[in-house]
Each structure stands twice: as C-alpha cells, then as structure tokens.
Amino acid sequence: MSAAADRWAALPGPTKVLAAARELLENGKTGPGVTVRITLDAVERDQVGRILGMSWEASTAPVTLGRLRKAxxxxxxxxxxxxxxLGGPLDDRVAKRELDRQAAQDHLDNAYAILTSAGIPEHAVALARTRRWLEHTNPDLADSRAQALALLWQHLPAADRPLPELANSLFGNPHHLDRDADLGRLAARLLAAAHTTEPGAAAAAAGTALSADVWRQVWASAGVSCDEVSATVLVLNLPLAGSGAAAAIAAAAAETGEPVWLTARSLRHAWEPGPGLHTVRVCENPVVVETAAARLGPHALPLICVYGRPSIAAWLLLDGLAAAGVRLLMTCDRDTAGQQFLTELLRLPGAVEWLAAADGVYEESRLPALLADLAPAPPEVLDPVPKSG
Known part of the structure; x- marks a missing residue:
C-alpha cells in the first residue's frame, strides 16, 4: 500500500487510466503490452506522467499495463x-461468462432432451438443434417451447381434428398453432423433418413446411386439418367414382357440363377415377374452363384447372389420378411463374405437356387450340354394309 499512489490515483487523469485498467483486467487482458485506451487532455497527461515519468509525458506513447505496473x-x-x-475486488468476468455460457448450454441441452424424450425422431431433433429452432430470437423460451412441442407430440397423430380446435384444447388458444405463430412454425418444421429419414431430405422438407400448401400437407400427415374448405381445385366434366363427397359433387356437375370447385376436405374421402377415365387435361387459368363450359358444355373432355400454384386440393386430386394410372396432359402460362408450376406438375407419374407445339405465351393466346383439343372426337362413321342382291 502506498499513500503516494493513492494521492496520484485521486487525480482526474489517473482516475481515467485506472478505470480503463480495471476493465481490462476483469476481462482477462493482463499482459504488459496491453494498451489502456483512454483519451487524455494535456493536464490529465501531465497528471499521469507524474509516475510514468517525464519521457513518457513528453512522448505520444500510450499507457500500457506494463508501464503502470512498473511505475x-x-x-x-x-x-x-x-x-x-479504490473499487473493491476485481471481478473475474471471463470465468463468469464461461459459467453463464455453460448454464445456457445446459439449459438448451435439457430443452432438446425434452423433444427426444417425447418421441420426436432423433434426426429431426438434431436438425432443430443445428438450426437453433428452440432458442431462435429468445433462448429463454427454449424450455417452454420444448414443453409445448412435447405436449403436442403426445396428441399426434390426431383423428382428423381441425388445427384450431387442437390448439385450443392443448394451449387454451385456437391460434397458438397458426402458421404465423411461433409454436405453429416450430411444430410444422419438426413434423416435416420427422416424416423423412435422410438428413438432407429432412432439411429440405423443413425448409418448405411453411408454404401454404405444404403446411396443410404436413399437418394432414399427422391427422390434423387446416382450413381445408379454402383449398380448392376447379374441374369440368371429371367423372369420379366412390363414396366420398368429391365423387358425388363432380358427377352431379358433369351431368350438366357445369364447372365446380372441389375442396381439399371433399377429396380426403374415398374417390377414384370413374370408369373409362384414362386421360385428363390440366390448365392453369379458369378462363380455359369457363370457355370450354360455355362452348362445349357436358361434351367437353375432362378438364382440371389448378388456378396458379397448385393448392393442396389440386395435389390431392392430381396425385390420386396419377396413382390410378390416369394420363395427365399439363399446360400453364409460359411466363416464369407458369413454367415453375408446369415443372412441378410434370413430376407427376405419366404427366406430359399438353399441346407443347401450340404458339402463345399465355393460355388465353392458345385458347383456340386448347378448345379444339377439348372437343370430343366425332364418332367414327362406318361405311354402310352393301345390300345383297
């Protein structure tokens, strides 16, 4: 202890230097060459120089921990x-940060362990951990998010329960699992990842899980319905058979050649291609259906309109037809968006482009060719059998 050092430390310049030095030492920066970064005016530099020496004061050299210790x-x-x-014991901030880091890590380990204990596949939990889903935006919520996801997992698969009803029964809020809700987004990504086995496929599935149509598919795979009356597909003269609502609706509309919208809900129940249904044409824009209905009515060949990007209803219908061996002739607008839709549609088994050689970027410009192809072929006229003499 030095009274001279205490008197020196009470001066404004040394006070600045020592405060900055404390900050450095508490953060583990203790080497002799460490610079004490402070701004001193001429008076303050003179005060500091009283122990660092006249040569230092006259120079432009910075204060270093080594110089301070030596002085x-x-x-x-x-x-x-x-x-x-001057200020009490020095804090070991490095050690404190390490303790905090380890505590936070233990907290996250426990949160992800909750997911594994709930039966969520390990590869899905590993993806969640890699992407930091539980701690996203707020690590303090990791545990509560994990608990909520574990509770949800215990009630899946559900027995065709609407998503809002499931959310309300589990969390007291019908919107708790919405697509724009934190837990809903987490759950959809986990479900999508869990339904795959390859790590790469799991990441890709989770990456698309929040798009409107995939969102419905993901929840449907767990027995949960998501507003399936708003996902629709437009059909004209499409003969479907079976006990489901879609078959009855399509059959009734086909009798009069009236276009009709089928919902995803109606297509969830038993249906199959009607007898003799071997080929179906598929377009992007409702104007093709509307014009075909006006000009050809019940005589138009079977036609489906996906109306832009195919909805879950469109995929349910097209997947079912393709799986049954129905040949699908596809066309869309030939702009960027339309070609993206067409590329997706042509991945279906047995799907080929409809009238690929017809000129025109938009379906409206190809409408005459499309309508001509939708008209049924005239019945074959047989030569009369000559009468015997």
Missing amino acids: LHGLNDTLEDLLVR
Whole structure:
C-alpha cells in the first residue's frame, strides 16, 4: 500500500487510466503490452506522467499495463492492490461468462432432451438443434417451447381434428398453432423433418413446411386439418367414382357440363377415377374452363384447372389420378411463374405437356387450340354394309 499512489490515483487523469485498467483486467487482458485506451487532455497527461515519468509525458506513447505496473512498483505498490483499494475486488468476468455460457448450454441441452424424450425422431431433433429452432430470437423460451412441442407430440397423430380446435384444447388458444405463430412454425418444421429419414431430405422438407400448401400437407400427415374448405381445385366434366363427397359433387356437375370447385376436405374421402377415365387435361387459368363450359358444355373432355400454384386440393386430386394410372396432359402460362408450376406438375407419374407445339405465351393466346383439343372426337362413321342382291 502506498499513500503516494493513492494521492496520484485521486487525480482526474489517473482516475481515467485506472478505470480503463480495471476493465481490462476483469476481462482477462493482463499482459504488459496491453494498451489502456483512454483519451487524455494535456493536464490529465501531465497528471499521469507524474509516475510514468517525464519521457513518457513528453512522448505520444500510450499507457500500457506494463508501464503502470512498473511505475507503481517504484512506489512499493501493485496495480491490482491499488485497484482493489479504490473499487473493491476485481471481478473475474471471463470465468463468469464461461459459467453463464455453460448454464445456457445446459439449459438448451435439457430443452432438446425434452423433444427426444417425447418421441420426436432423433434426426429431426438434431436438425432443430443445428438450426437453433428452440432458442431462435429468445433462448429463454427454449424450455417452454420444448414443453409445448412435447405436449403436442403426445396428441399426434390426431383423428382428423381441425388445427384450431387442437390448439385450443392443448394451449387454451385456437391460434397458438397458426402458421404465423411461433409454436405453429416450430411444430410444422419438426413434423416435416420427422416424416423423412435422410438428413438432407429432412432439411429440405423443413425448409418448405411453411408454404401454404405444404403446411396443410404436413399437418394432414399427422391427422390434423387446416382450413381445408379454402383449398380448392376447379374441374369440368371429371367423372369420379366412390363414396366420398368429391365423387358425388363432380358427377352431379358433369351431368350438366357445369364447372365446380372441389375442396381439399371433399377429396380426403374415398374417390377414384370413374370408369373409362384414362386421360385428363390440366390448365392453369379458369378462363380455359369457363370457355370450354360455355362452348362445349357436358361434351367437353375432362378438364382440371389448378388456378396458379397448385393448392393442396389440386395435389390431392392430381396425385390420386396419377396413382390410378390416369394420363395427365399439363399446360400453364409460359411466363416464369407458369413454367415453375408446369415443372412441378410434370413430376407427376405419366404427366406430359399438353399441346407443347401450340404458339402463345399465355393460355388465353392458345385458347383456340386448347378448345379444339377439348372437343370430343366425332364418332367414327362406318361405311354402310352393301345390300345383297
């Protein structure tokens, strides 16, 4: 302890230097070459120079921890002792940060362990951990999010329960699993990842899980319905058979050649291609259906309109037809969006482009060719059998 050092430390310039030095030491920066970064005016530099020496004061050299220690040693004192006398014990902020980091890591480990214990596949949990889903935006919520997801998992697969009803029964809020809700987005990604086995496929599935149509598919795979009356597909003269609502609706409309919208809900129940249904044409824009209905009525060949990007209803219908061996003739607008839709549609088994050689970017410009192809072929006229003499 040095009274001279204490008197020096009370001056404004040294006060600045020592405060900055404390900050450095508490953050583990203790080497002799460490610079104490402070701004001193001429008076303050003169005050600091009273122990660092005239040569330092006259120079432009910075204050370093090594210079401070050497100067205080000359006063029979140490930098650490002086700082303790002035401001109390030095905090070990490095150790504290490490403890905090380890505590946070343990907290996250426990949160992800909750998911595994709930029966969520390990590869899906591993993806969630890699993407930091539980701690996203707020690590403090990781545990509560994990608990909520575990509770949800215990009630899946559901027995065709509407998503709002399931959310309300589990969390007291019908919107808790909505697509724009934190838990809903987490759950959809986990469900999508869980339904695959390849890590790469799991990441890709989770990456698309929040698009409107995939969202419905993901929840449907777990027995949960998502507003399936708003997902629709337009059909004309499409003969479907079976006990489901879609078959009855399509059959009734086909009798009069009236276009009709089928919902995803109606297509969830038993249906199959009607007898003799081997080929179906598929377009993007309702104007093709509307014009075909007006000009050809019940005589138009079977036609489906996906109306832009195919909805879950469109995929349910097209997947079912393709699986039954129905040939699908596809066309869309030939702009960027339309070609993206067409590329997706042509991945279906047995799907080929409809009238690929017809000119025109938009379906409206190809409408005459499309309508001509939708008209049924005239019945074959047989030569009369000559009468015998």
